[in-house]
């Protein structure tokens with residue numbers, strides 16, 4: 001990938017003039033001498049400061065984690081679906097966590113079951129759907145779509161990836177501890193997380209878990225500061241905020257959410273660490289452990305829940321907003337229609353972001369918070385449904401009457417809308433504190449958040465991958481395999497998570513190791529078996545996706561023109577293999593908003609095309 | 621408001637903006653600590669004690685250091701090299717003194733029987749002032765770099781150096797302001 005970024009045109013301008021024309025851009029000095037960072041293999045592909053490379057690093061690391069996290073869920077699903085079946089064949093992978101009795105029947109150690117559930121949640125929520133999703137697409141698209149040569153600070157951007165990598169290494173290492181990884185749930189509530197002696201994973205496993213997440217937060221903050229600064233300061237000439245594609249709005253607001261919520265998690269962790277190591281009593285009190293009261297006096301575990309969910313709820317929107325942005329863009333491009341209600345989309349992103357900070361206690365209705373305070377949180381929680389519904393309406397209206405190209409990207413976009421509706425509706429049930437008395441900590445909650453967040457965000461990510469794959473690798477993924485991937489995953493995901501609503505309504509609690517000893521739940525054995533089989537098949541389809549992904553990097557159909565989808569946005573004006581700096585010459589100036597599809601009798605009009613005489617612009 | 625942002629050109633330098641964003645993020649960390657403090661205090665079992673005076677005196681140290689650095693900045697812009705260097709060194713020592721005196725404050729706490737583990741009311745003071753001191757030390761590190769610029773490079777007020785100085789200055793004022801907020805918080809919640 002040659003660096004084509006050297007410009008001669010910029011030489012004529014002095015720095016101030018350039019700032020006048022393009023906004024601040026600290027990189028134009030570098031481009032006089034070519035790119036000083038891309039001198040050899042290591043600086044080009046490993047310690048790269050090019051946002052496009054960093055995006056691919058985030059993506060591929062995220063995919064590896066998705067594979068690990070997904071595979072873990074299959075193991076605990078086997079346990080739930082087939083509690084009687086021997087798991088002896090897993091002994092070579094899981095080692096001492098499988099105990100084999102005299103009859104040769106292997107069972108999964110219960111403490112490792114909990115470790116698997118915990119790691120699955122942590123990995124998917126943070127490493128895959130936060131770093132893998134935001135990290136990939138914010139990096140790839142922000143500079144390309146706002147018209148910048150790179151992020152505001154390419155160096156901090158590189159550090160952001162390497163902190164994520166370090167967090168991953170630590171978490172991965174914790175899987176092999178003799179005492180096992182942390183096993184107290186992805187939310188790490190005390191006392192399980194605060195007492196090293198509470199369970200085998202609460203010792204070294206928990207220490208490494210926290211350390212890993214602190215590095216992860218550093219990564220998110222470095223990335224987020226960069227994304228926000230780039231969007232606000234490095235937009236090209238003519239790119240007003242109202243001309244930004246919705247992807248950028250989504251990434252921008254996501255970064256703000258992260259910047260304001262992740263530090264709170266760090267505070268919560270710090271207090272947790274002090275309780276663990278130095279004998280303070282923020283969360284711990286004089287509970288009895290092994291017949292003896294602890295030395296700690298008067299701490300409150302609820303305090304941790306407040307701090308955790310103050311991050312935790314914004315975090316779920318940190319996951320879903322980028323997916324929403326991607327889906328808005330992909331649906332509009334492939335329906336060949338402007339996005340319906342652009343400004344309403346922006347305002348609803350802002351409204352969701354704001355509300356996401358004042359609903360956290362809906363995770364704590366059953367934790368003994370004051371019921372009067374709960375009412376407040378019920379109301380704000382239900383209000384979130386309003387901007388969410390506005391978005392759903394606008395996506396459907398965008399599709400309505402469109403000349404839709406049904407390819408893998410647009411199908412995953414449409415699938416996202418379906419999943420978001422199904423999962424959002426169950427959120428409204430849970431948001432009522434009275435109904436939550438029955439549903440809290442049951443499989444109903446598991447169904448809710450897997451559909452609305454887990455699967456939906458994956459669909460947004462897939463839509464983005466199929467759509468921007470040519471931009472990332474200069475080739476296309478196989479679309480037939482992509483469609484198989486889509487239909488299989490859509491049916492599979494519903495088959496896995498839909499039945500869980502019934503389990504939950506019947507009161508089946510989440511996070512239990514096995515249910516076959518409870519008479520009340522015995523008639524659900526078949527349903528659990530069905531879910532497990534569906535999960536295995538759905539996972540197999542993701543392997544198909546991975547094969548398609550990696551095969552296409554080298555053998556996929558080559559991209560022949562710069563703008564294969566006929567899209568209006570700036571990223572498709574760069575060369576097929578753009579070097580560091582993105583545009584070989586001057587950065588193009590923007591003349592119109594991002595959604596001129598089917599206007600003036602033309603299929604699409606690029607953002608860099610000047611307005612015709614007397615033509616109005618939607619973005620101003 | 622957003623619509624008025626014609627042309628997408630913003631006059632604040634990206635690095636300054638990034639620093640402001642980072643300060644907002646740090647602020648959230650302390651907002652979390654202080655909210656946790658309020659919630660925990662409301663739950664009872666809360667030891668009341670008087671905050672040692674040294675924490676109050678020490679506030680003067682950090683405020684003076686902010687003034688000194690502001691003076692150094694004015695001198696830098698006015699081309700008064702000696703003042704610029706001298707006030708910067710003064711800031712550095714005041715910054716270090718602040719951290720040392722905070723440590724004395726913790727010692728004073730132990731003398732009235734408030735140790736880290738004694739009661740959350742005391743634990744919070746240690747944690748909050750400790751994390752704040754860590755941020756001050758970060759600022760002292762930045763000052764060291766700024767002093768190296770001041771003493772090793774020939775004196776010249778280039779835009780690049782002015783920007784760097786402004787970054788340090790902003791952060792330094794920020795940690796000072798943060799301490800004022802924290803102290804005010806401790807006083808108002810009356811431990």
Ligand code: HEM
Pocket residue numbers: 187316317319320362363381382384385388423424425426427428429430431432436439440441445448449452453454
């Ligand atoms: C209409 C909007 C939504 C409402 C009213 C809503 C409401 C709720 C409520 C009340 C709970 C707590 C249930 C309990 O533990 O008893 C919950 C759990 C959860 N929700 Fe939502 N939700 C909505 C949308 C979303 C979205 C968009 C996401 C993610 C993208 C999401 C992710 C989650 C997660 C991850 C949990 C469970 C966390 C855990 O306990 O492990 N929700 N939701």
Ligand SMILES: [Cu+2]
Pocket residue numbers: 312313316359360362363
């Ligand atoms: Cu929530």
